[in-house]
Amino acid sequence: MSITAMQPPAAGPTNARPHLRLLPDLRPSTSLPTDLTTIAGAPRHEHLQPHPLPSSGRRPLDLDTVRIETDLLARSASRTVGILATWGRSRWRAAGNSGAGKVETIASTFDVCVNAPTPCLDVARRISDRLAADGWMGGIRAMTPIVRIDGVRDGYHLRLVATRRTLALRVSSAPIVVGEKLAQQVLDGLYEEE
Numbered sequence: 001m002s003i004t005a006m007q008p009p010a011a012g013p014t015n016a017r018p019h020l021r022l023l024p025d026l027r028p029s030t031s032l033p034t035d036l037t038t039i040a041g042a043p044r045h046e047h048l049q050p051h052p053l054p055s056s057g058r059r060p061l062d063l064d065t066v067r068i069e070t071d072l073l074a075r076s077a078s079r080t081v082g083i084l085a086t087w088g089r090s091r092w093r094a095a096g097n098s099g100a101g102k103v104e105t106i107a108s109t110f111d112v113c114v115n116a117p118t119p120c121l122d123v124a125r126r127i128s129d130r131l132a133a134d135g136w137m138g139g140i141r142a143m144t145p146i147v148r149i150d151g152v153r154d155g156y157h158l159r160l161v162a163t164r165r166t167l168a169l170r171v172s173s174a175p176i177v178v179g180e181k182l183a184q185q186v187l188d189g190l191y192e193e194e
Contacts, residue, residue: 063176063178066173067089070090070172070173073110074169076134077169078112081130081160082127083167083169088112090173091108091110093187094183095172096177102180103184106175106176106178106187111168111169111170113167117165118147118162118163118164118165119162124143124149132151134153136152136158137151137152138151138152139151146161147163148161148162156172157174
């Protein structure tokens with residue numbers, strides 16, 4: 001069975017999540033473009049590139065590219081799971097603590113939380129199989145009292161949790177060490193565009 005999003009009624013403003021319903025079969029997954037230049041209007045902030053450490057020899061990291069890649073991968077994973085909604089975008093979160101409240105590590109995370117029945121074991125296995133076919137390594141980690149499916153792909157982490165008629169999907173990039181100052185600026189939303 002697949003999970004498909006239904007749009008909330010357009011009668012008035014609502015803060016409720018869209019309701020989902022189970023369909024008889026899983027829809028085929030659709031692939032998203034892997035070429036980041038095809039995303040119209042993607043913001044580019046060259047000043048977000050932290051300087052590499054002198055001894056590392058690494059190229060400067062483009063944080064916008066990481067966030068866009070997280071968006072693409074998360075939307076693809078959402079469709080694979082059966083969430084057909086198009087809302088949401090990734091946000092930066094603290095990914096590690098080096099002590100005394102200093103945050104130097106961030107990760108781009110994409111969260112979707114929808115109302116849905118908790119999948120039975122058969123549906124959870126089918127979702128896990130579809131994720132595996134899409135390149136995610138992992139599987140079902142728990143079935144009771146919650147359903148939890150974890151996966152890893154190209155350094156990204158996926159966690160799907162279903163409990164009490166709520167399904168939450170999170171896709172996170174690998175943690176990125178950017179230094180305390182830049183991490184605080186990014187987490188404060190200094191570079192966010194509305």
